[in-house]
Amino acid sequence: MDAPLRLVIFDVDGTLVDSQAVIVACMKAAFSEVGLAAPERADILSGVGLSLHMLMPLLAPSASAAAHEALSTAYKSAFMAHREETGVAASSPLYPGALECLNALHNVPDVLLGVATGKSKRGLDKLLEAFDLAPKFVTQQVADFHPSKPHPAMILTALQETGVDAQHAVMVGDTSFDMDMAASAGVRSVGVTWGYHGRDRLGGATRMVDNFQALPDVLNEMWENKQ
Structure with missing residues (x-):
């Protein structure tokens, strides 16, 4: 059979x-761009796997929905820029x-x-x-x-x-x-x-x-x- x-x-x-190094770096860059204090490294990594629209409210619970959307956009931009600069295999x-x-x-x-x-x-x-x-x-x-x-x-x-x-x-x-x-x-x-x-x-x-x-x-x- x-x-x-x-x-x-x-x-x-x-x-x-x-990808932990690039995720943490890009998340911190996103929070800086939106003008919010960046979460701790452990908190960022604990949420890896969630989609950004679910992750951002966990990392910035007191921020507005608009800020969460801005964080998601800023993170994507930072990630793409980092990838273009260093190459996918390296990042x-x-x-x-x-x-x-x-x-x-x-x-x-x-x-x-x-x-x-x-x-x-x-x-x-x-x-x-x-x-x-x-x-x-x-x-x-x-x-x-x-x-x-x-x-x-x-x-x-x-x-x-x-x-x-x-x-x-x-x-x-x-x-x-x-x-x-x-x-x-x-x-x-x-x-x-x-x-x-x-x-x-x-x-x-x-x-x-x-x-x-x-x-x-x-x-x-x-x-x-x-x-």
């Missing part, structure tokens, strides 16, 4: 790429082992790869182009077309696009938003411990891994119904 089609959906920032490098893991999974005939990210489509396209990753991901879900995580829309759409059953899909991410999104969509999850939420915030994960080298074996165990 043929093996069922399987889907591994990856978060991006904090999971595949280490958001892949984590060690990420490329090798993606290549290994991509080479398995019954495994499909996808992305579910709070990035914009433009931002994701630039990143995938920089690392020549676009051909590896058959489904790419971005903030432009979905409610922010942890709403399950991104995963549900990925399942629909690929025809993979929820029981054969796994979400891989570094934040509680990814784990909660997976649970809401009825799929299992792997929390990676090198990202922006610590192990203590990944309690909703089905499994956890400390490096990319461990991920393929953990996925195989999960698909064999070994928790």
